[in-house]
Amino acid sequence: MTKAPLRLLATGVVVALAVAACGGGGSKASAPGVTATTVTIGSHQPLTGVAAPGYSEIAPASNAYFKYINANGGINGRTINYTYLDDGYNPANTVTVVHKLVEQDKVFAIFNGLGTPTHQAVVSYLNQQKVPDLFVASGCLCWNQTTTDPETFGWQPDYTVEGKILGQYIAKNFPGKKVGIFAQNDDFGTNGIKGLEDEIPASSVVSTQRYDPTNIKITPQVQALQQSGAEIVVSFSVPAFTALLKLTSVALKFNPQLVVSNVGSDPITLSGLISSFSKGKAPGQALIQGIISDTYLAPPSDASNSWIQLFKKIHDKYIPKLPFDGNVEYGMAAAYTFAQALKAAGKNPTRASIVAAVEKGGFSGPGLVPFAFSSSSHSGYTGVQIAKIQGLVGVPVGTPLVTDDTPKGAITPYTTAEPAAPSNGIPSD
């Protein structure tokens, strides 16, 4: 070590400390990300990678809805800036992009962060930092932890609720049939299986196979399902893996009745994926006919539904290149709920006031079933309606059903009709 570098270092210290003395101690704004005219929110989304097919439409759809709101005066006079960053469905990237959103972009809240393993990576960070973590795009039970994660709220029905309703349908309509399970090997799959096994007798489950979303070779799992003699296969999978399951089954001449969780069953996405994975050799639409699934939103093809009319209008104006499918509807519906929450958070929203507003609940918007939001529950939609794929539509069957995620919680029909969309398409008070 020579003298001059040491002198340089010493100068550096003095300067750094001097600046620190002057710059420190500034107080934080009461609500980061909120100005007189804007509210900035952020999200992590799989714009690339294995979960991107289908899901990559969700954030652009939410953004289209926000643009529509902004063009019509915003919420309480503020426009919504929505920054969504790609995490490639990789939890390691999720950590990086969410830190960037919170610390550099100073977002007011994280909205609709997508994925179970990805969002799990940032939940404790967001709660530690007291950043509202609204309407996670995943049905993991883990978003409903009001004591440890008070800032986090789910949105879609949780996978256990879904598993229970799918399980009850199977038990009633296919009594005595052998059931195989194909599920993602994280809490998405685990929560779904939990609900399913509440309703299906353990003796009829002949095989449970898990897949890793980073490994697209699922032939061993499908072979195991085939050898177990499963007549029904219930799949808790993202769309790419539902498509792979179908294609691999076809290749093995294995043709069980498929029952697919909502998140992996959008018909337009699946049909396109099957065609593109098989390089056009397999008929996407033909192969998905008769798949049983469930929904909590009206089918995108239902032109008589006021929400579909609203979303279609926004779609055609802002994102005409995307297919008008379940993902786009999902993105806009979630954005609508956010707009409701922001409206309810008051004229000068703070992080605490928006959390309080969601806990107060009472949001009525698109959805065949109500939300569970309260101070003791951070779960979203409380149920689903069974749907069967016909053509490129999941056609609802029977009535919407609601339940909770406990084994004993009864499954009951929900008969209140879906409220109509407001005429201007923007939530009022």
Add this chain to the structure above:
Amino acid sequence: MKLPAVLTRSTALRNLAITVVAGLVLFGLTEVFSEYRNTQLANAGINFCAIAGLTVLTGLSGQISLGNGAFMFIGAYTVALLLKHHPSTSNPELVLIVVAAVVVAAIVGGFVGTAAARLRGPYLAGVTLALALGVPVLPDYQHLEGPLGGHAGLIVNAPGPPGGTLDLERWQAWICCLAALVTFFVLANLRSSRVGRSFTAVRDDEIAASLAGMSVPRIQILAFVVSAGSAGLAGAMLAIIDGQIGPQSFPLQISLFLLAGAVFGGLGSMAGAAYGAVLITFLGGWSTDLSNALSLPSKVDLNLPPAFYGLVLIVSMLLFPFGLQGLVRRGWHRVRTRTRPVEVAAR
């Protein structure tokens, strides 16, 4: 300004002085930095630990490793598993957990080093490359899926900043910089000690070194242990900062980036490790910004960072083959010869 005689005589004291001064500078920086800059500083600290270890291995003992990401994985998973089974850990206890992670990584490094000491050049690179590829996918292995959390990885619930008022980011920058300073102090002293000189002796001529009475394999293994321990520390800190780790936190690229950082900064030099750490902390973000600015398709975007590293390596090899620190040293030497030729000649 003349250096106190005690500093010119004792390397340990001089290194301590540098550590303290650097610590003060870093502390000053955390005070003025924004939250996001502090997160980046924390990451730079983590990268420094890993690169400093690698630069000792490759620059001093002459062994190459393309697999230090695997040791980071071991350090990170050790912390994650210990915290999982001891959920309410206090910050002092966290220090013990980090030490345990370093020890575990160092022990594994010892085993790998034993094999590595028998291998040279491309074969050694091959073995360490296999390590970088094989170790991080262990959680996907059927029988380890339960304890290691599979592809979704493990949540790391580290104790937060003490008291309620300190920013999380500033706290994280502090602990990561502390880890980096400890690494610097230990490795800088090691470098100028008998052990460090034996590393260089083995690197320069194994036969001469063994004729001089050194056990070449033992020295090579020791270098591996040191480098693995540093990488283990980096992994441990990464786990604490990120709050979540999984196989995807340790892709092959991380090992290659570390090597690129060490080469760019200047192999064997601690200052070089610091330059390399800063470079690899920022390069990823720069390449994302660039691809966003040019709105490149995602397939190009994803391959941009590795391409950037390649470019940086090529440019640095062409312009300053001894790394940035080599360049700094040369420039400094030129200035000194011009102003005080006598003193330089005396050295």
